[in-house]
Amino acid sequence: MITAALLGNPNVGKTSLFNILTGSNQYVGNWPGVTVDKKEGFLDSSIRIVDLPGIYAMDTYSNEEKVAKEFLLNGNADVVINIVDASNLDRNLYLSTQLKEFNKPIILVLNMVDVAESKGMQIDYSRLSKELNVMVVPIVASKNRGIDELKRILQGGDFLSSSIENGCHFQNEKETYNYISSILSKCLKYTKKDSISISEKIDKIVLNKYLAYPMFLAILFLIFKFTFSWVGQPLADIFSDFMDSSFIPYLKELLANTAPWFSSLLVDGIVAGVGSVIVFLPVILALFLGISILEDSGYMARAALMMDKVMRRIGLSGKAFIPLIISFGCSVPGIMSARTLESERDRKLTALLSPLMSCNARLPVYAAFISAFFPEHAVGVIISLYSIGILTAFIIGLLFKNTLFKKDEEPFIIELPEYKLPEFKNLMIHTWDKGKGFLKKAGTIIFSVSVIVWFLSNFNFSGMTEMNNSILASIGKLISPIFQPLGFGSWENSVSLLTGLMAKEVVLGTMGVIYGGDLNVTLLNHFTPISAYAFLVFVLLYTPCISAVAAMKKEYGNNMAIFSVLYQFGLAWIVSFIVFRIGSLF
Template sequence: MITAALLGNPNVGKTSLFNLLTGSNQYVGNWAGVTVEKKEGFVDNSLKIVDLPGIYAMDTYSNEEKVAKEFLLGGEADVIINIVDAGNLERNLYLTTQLKEFNKPIILVLNMIDVAESKGINIDYPILEKELDVKIVPIVATKGKGIDKLKEVLFKSNFLKTSIDNKFHFQNEKETYNYIGKVLNKALTYSKNNSTSITEKIDKIVLNKFLAYPIFFAILVLIFKFTFSWVGQPLADMLDGLVADSLVPYLQAMLSTTSPWFSSLLIDGIVGGVGSVIVFLPVILALFLGISFIEDSGYMARAALMMDKTMRKMGLSGKAFIPLIISFGCSVPGIMSARTLESERDRKLTALLAPLMSCNARLPVYAAFVAAFFPKKAATIILSLYAVGIVTAFVIGLLFKNTIFKKDEEPFIIELPEYKLPEFKNLVDHTWDKGKGFLKKAGTIIFSMSVIIWFLSNFNFSGMTEMNSSMLSSIGKFIAPIFAPLGFGDWQSSVSLLTGLMAKEVVLGTMGVIYGGDLSTTLLNHFTPLSAYTFLIFVLLYTPCVSAVAAMKKEYGTKMATFSVLYQFGLAWIVSFIVFRIGSLIF
């Protein structure tokens, strides 16, 4: 089997190329001894692609560079696939010259050639190939162009057997860039293009010191309106009506002659638990369609740049903004992506703040409560919850910066990609990836917990019983006093929070099992608007789910995972108490 090492600078399309080459046939883990992601994939079972971390050079000794260097020195790689941005060759080729020193065949993949051409950059591939002594394959990764040619080159055995005569041994950076400049002078010509690029025109507006933040918040409002007012929530309401008005009556009629306990298990337990969560799939998909759009368009990097000054006050650079944004999808990848930050301090601080961002698992809970109590202000209420999470993270970051994470700040370097209209297929793929994760969780964790909750709510040690004397109610009544000062001290809401430690969607699933029937009507009988909002604040901030805690333990150890569990529960209680008490005085 041929082994190819995939390397390149950050933001040049390396991940897109890896996904195009390997599809779903890929595996993710950690490199031994370091918290750096290890990704491997296979092409036709005869070619293994090892996706090494994105790096700019081999000489600054970060964990990512150590991993890449040690892998290449280990001799496992037969060929190096070096992907570069065709519009920024001078910077990208610095890494290429260093890769030449490993005496491996190199395929230089020139990505985004369409963007380079739009800039008036014309590349003479034969000359560049000759000067660099590498095989060149031009591609457009976002459109899948050139991938078949790349595969063809990879499978050419005569290319892999070519002897390497390395002549690249530069003493310092300045000699290196002089050489790159001479090569590009021969291989590149420029069309007359004195007009300002589209990216420059857009940046003059979106990065304007007066307009940048209003535009940023306007984009967030649009995404929330799209999700909760225009598309996502209306579709969720339709799906909920379909389940309540069609599926449940059908099942009741079909199961009318079966055992009462079996009918209850299926309708009250499984449909009540899983169904109450699954109806919010359109909300999840709508939100991530919006987030995927701003990521793929190139705006997300600008948002990180804008947030750098604010993040500095928390002791972090703007680069930490990316893991926090990822955490709006799920805390687990947010925690894991913190490994890309340069310092151990930044990685730990970012990982502790990531779960405070409102992940998509909480959305079904928000949507159900908002539909019941604040239907005319849905987008505003849910946006306020996200804002509370962000503000709380800022305050906690400020506190940690001046206590347990005192250290000099790291510099912030980020590349601003060209703006582009996202490809429809990529948007759909990215959005569906998130949807599949939600469905998988519904079919495993939420399903299992729904059955367990049904059993605990219908049985005690004497056998089948009424819910108020069940094992679940006993557990709920035992812990209920903890939450009474927050305005929701009944056993049903208390036990829902307890089961929510498995996955935040299970909070709603548990309520679906316990309350049964029309959930919105039942919620109105158990909460006031104030206690409902306070409950959502607690759901937003309290202890992360077991998956997030496991990721924290894996990345940073048991001590930090335990600290995360305890500090977030205490934080959620304090903030919820303050919100409820202030709200009680006002309303």
């Protein structure tokens, strides 16, 4: 078995190359002793590829650098696949020179050669290979160009014949960069003089000090408009109408001759619970299509750069913006990605703020209530909810910065990739990955909770009974006084919030089981517009789902997880109370 270590700077296409080489033969875990992703995959039965964390150097300041160095020293790597940005060789080759010190055969993979060519860069690959004494393979990972040659080299073992030499052991960065410059002077020529790249031209507008933030807000507005007005919600409405007018009546007719409890379990339990959530799949897909476009185009890194000044107000660098952005998809990877930050203090503070970002699990709840109460103001209501989450995170960050997490700020370094048109195939893959996770949750957690909720809402200790006398009603009536000052203190709503601790989509699934029928009509009978909005604010801010709490515990221990549970519940109660009381004045 040949083991290949895949290594490179962030944003050079390492993940894309790993996915192309390994396909679905991937395994993700953690490196022993540190909370850094360990990704492994197989090109075929004889070649194992280990995807090491993206790093800029081997200085062992961060966990990622320590993991990479430790693996190259003790991980039995037979070859290093060092992927670099061909359009940025002077900076990317710094890591390459350090890799030579590990006495391993190196395949230098020059990615994005199309970008380099568009900049007028002519690279003499043979000369570069000779100067660095490594194999050089030019590729364009996004277009699958050059990949077959790389696979041939790996599968044929050609790299084993490449000579191995010790690294240059320079005393400082300046000597190292002088060495790189001397090599590039022999291997690199420019056919365009003093030309400004397309990315630089775009950045003059996108990063303009007057236009940057308005453009950022405008882009977010368009994404929400696309999701809730133009595509996502209209498709969800069509799906919902089909369920209510065609599928459920057909299912009831089909089950007419079965036992009443069995028919109720399928129709009122499983279909009502899972169906009330799954109809919002188009909303999820539409939102993540928009986010994937931002990521693949290169704009997301610019957004992090723009937010650096804002983030520093709460004691974090712009790098912390990335985990927060990820948390708009799901709090779990947001919490886990906070591990990439340099200091323990930054990691903990970012992890505590991440669940305040409105994750996609809340979207079905928002969509259902907006459809019932605010159909003419959907985008405005959604933007207000996301804004409340961000503003609350900012205020809590300020509070924690001056109390629990006092420390000097960390420097912020981020790679700004070239702008590119997102590949349609990649967009579909990224978007479907998010949709697949949503469907998986619907088929497991939401399905299970729907069955449990149906059982608890139809039985007590004496047997089958009316819902108001059920076990679920008893639980709901016990906790409902907590929510009465917030305007939604019925036992049904209280139980929905309780089950929402499993997953936020379950809030809506539980309501589907308990209320039944046309959910829009039912919600209008149980909420006023202001209590509905207060309810959405509570759903936005209250205790993270059990998966997020588990991630918090895994990363930072029991005390941090317990603190997260308690502080967010109290925070949600206070903000929702303020919203309801102020709204009731008008």
